[in-house]
Amino acid sequence: MGAYSAQPQLSLLGFCMNIPLSTPSCAPNGSSQSLRLCVEGLSVQRAGRRIIDNIGFKLAEGEALVVSGRNGAGKSTLLRALAGLLPTLQGAVNLNSGDLEVELPQNTHYLAHADGMKLALSVEENLNFWANYLAAESHPRSQSIAQALSIVGLTHALRAPFGALSAGQKRRAALARLLVAYRPLWLLDEPMTALDQVSRVRFAQAMRAHCVEGGLIVVATHEPLGFETTRELAL
Amino acid sequence: MTLRSTSPLWALFLREWRVARRIGGSGAMGVVFFLTFVTLVPFAIGADPNLLARIGPAILWIAALMASLLSFDRLFQADAEDGSLDLLHLGSAPLELVVLIKCLAHWAASGLPLILAAPFLGLMLQQEPIALGGVVVTLLAGTPAITLIGGIGAAATVTVRRGGLLMALLVLPLTIPILIFGVSAAQAAIGGSVPFLSPFLILCAMTLTAFALCPFAAAAALRYLGE
Numbered sequence: 383m384g385a386y387s388a389q390p391q392l393s394l395l396g397f398c399m400n401i402p403l404s405t406p407s408c409a410p411n412g413s414s415q416s417l418r419l420c421v422e423g424l425s426v427q428r429a430g431r432r433i434i435d436n437i438g439f440k441l442a443e444g445e446a447l448v449v450s451g452r453n454g455a456g457k458s459t460l461l462r463a464l465a466g467l468l469p470t471l472q473g474a475v476n477l478n479s480g481d482l483e484v485e486l487p488q489n490t491h492y493l494a495h496a497d498g499m500k501l502a503l504s505v506e507e508n509l510n511f512w513a514n515y516l517a518a519e520s521h522p523r524s525q526s527i528a529q530a531l532s533i534v535g536l537t538h539a540l541r542a543p544f545g546a547l548s549a550g551q552k553r554r555a556a557l558a559r560l561l562v563a564y565r566p567l568w569l570l571d572e573p574m575t576a577l578d579q580v581s582r583v584r585f586a587q588a589m590r591a592h593c594v595e596g597g598l599i600v601v602a603t604h605e606p607l608g609f610e611t612t613r614e615l616a617l
Numbered sequence: 618m619t620l621r622s623t624s625p626l627w628a629l630f631l632r633e634w635r636v637a638r639r640i641g642g643s644g645a646m647g648v649v650f651f652l653t654f655v656t657l658v659p660f661a662i663g664a665d666p667n668l669l670a671r672i673g674p675a676i677l678w679i680a681a682l683m684a685s686l687l688s689f690d691r692l693f694q695a696d697a698e699d700g701s702l703d704l705l706h707l708g709s710a711p712l713e714l715v716v717l718i719k720c721l722a723h724w725a726a727s728g729l730p731l732i733l734a735a736p737f738l739g740l741m742l743q744q745e746p747i748a749l750g751g752v753v754v755t756l757l758a759g760t761p762a763i764t765l766i767g768g769i770g771a772a773a774t775v776t777v778r779r780g781g782l783l784m785a786l787l788v789l790p791l792t793i794p795i796l797i798f799g800v801s802a803a804q805a806a807i808g809g810s811v812p813f814l815s816p817f818l819i820l821c822a823m824t825l826t827a828f829a830l831c832p833f834a835a836a837a838a839l840r841y842l843g844e
Binding site: 462465466467468487488490491492494495496497498499500501502503507510511512514515516 | 623624625627628629631632635636639640698699700701703704705706707708709843
């Protein structure tokens with residue numbers, strides 16, 4: 383993608399980064415434009431206690447990182463810090479495309495315990511809002527709302543108010559948000575909570591597809607994901 | 618209902634508007650509170666038409682201020698509770714604009730109904746047509762500033778459970794200048810020593826200043842409290 387070398391400023395300032403459409407590769411040095419998440423010496427303090435202490439890792443295009451650890455080990459804190467939602471004490475988190483640094487917040491999906499959906503709006507209205515809000519330009523890999531709902535198995539609830547869904551259905555609608563606005567880096571905090579077995583398999587497939595397309599995933603979980611993750615980080 | 622791709626900020630405005638309309642709380646409840654407050658006044662100070670005509674604009678302004686305060690505490694807290702606030706940070710639009718859009722949508726859903734109701738409630742306070750016009754125009758110019766100042770209070774108390782009272786304590790002193798110039802402009806519309814335009818233009822200037830400054834203050838508070 384020559385656009386990067388020709389107009390680096392534009393790609394940095396642009397609302398939504400164009401992801402290189404080169405053949406997806408799981409090898410770390412696949413192409414010079416490949417996306418990399420670099421975390422160096424990251425320390426995060428919360429309420430006066432250093433929860434994350436000097437953590438560093440590199441994640442290449444197509445790789446998934448499973449963050450494991452006991453309750454309170456700092457998995458959620460790490461993910462929030464990666465998303466830029468917490469101030470860091472030391473260290474740096476960078477998302478690089480080739481030699482260029484790209485805006486991390488605008489290329490990141492963050493999914494935590496709260497679904498980020500309004501109970502009074504329908505599933506369709508909620509997803510339509512996030513699709514418009516999170517993807518300023520429609521990305522070719524963004525799915526339509528109907529496609530995303532069929533992937534998570536929630537097609538029948540398109541027009542249902544979000545407040546009327548069960549806990550597992552709410553979770554599936556929240557997972558559909560990751561699909562309607564394409565962003566390469568997924569930061570997932572316990573994504574499988576309240577999901578039934580069929581939905582777990584479906585979402586594991588969606589995560590695998592995301593990696594194969596050149597996405598990156600950092601996921602905090604206690605449960606096996608059901609697909610061969612490439613890396614593991616124990617806190 | 619049309620679902621199509623729009624700009625992020627317009628999408629945010631539509632969502633806020635829909636949530637406010639769907640839940641039906643803020644707009645309708647504010648108007649009912651407004652009505653109740655104004656109805657109480659003649660009971661308290663007596664049904665003297667001359668007196669009511671004189672203090673009517675001030676009563677309407679105080680009632681509008683109180684009614685606006687009712688709905689502020691959910692402005693950011695609802696988003697913080699359902700996780701939307703974190704995601705709003707990750708959008709392409711700066712947080713200051715997000716705050717501004719949320720305040721504008723909130724004003725459209727709960728401030729505007731108050732202004733539309735004000736002339737009808739003014740009739741209960743023996744207001745002349747010119748006085749009703751003065752109240753409506755000054756409210757139209759002044760209530761956006763109240764909403765924006767309320768936005769700072771809502772952002773500063775976003776992590777406080779049941780922070781409504783604390784927010785009122787933070788916000789009410791800051792609205793005193795708006796109240797002074799809003800009421801004096803509305804009084805000047807009936808006649809008096811001061812021409813209408815001088816307090817009214819100061820009121821407009823304060824609203825414009827609020828537009829320029831309040832989103833930054835509220836966004837700074839949200840960022841600081843984000844952890």
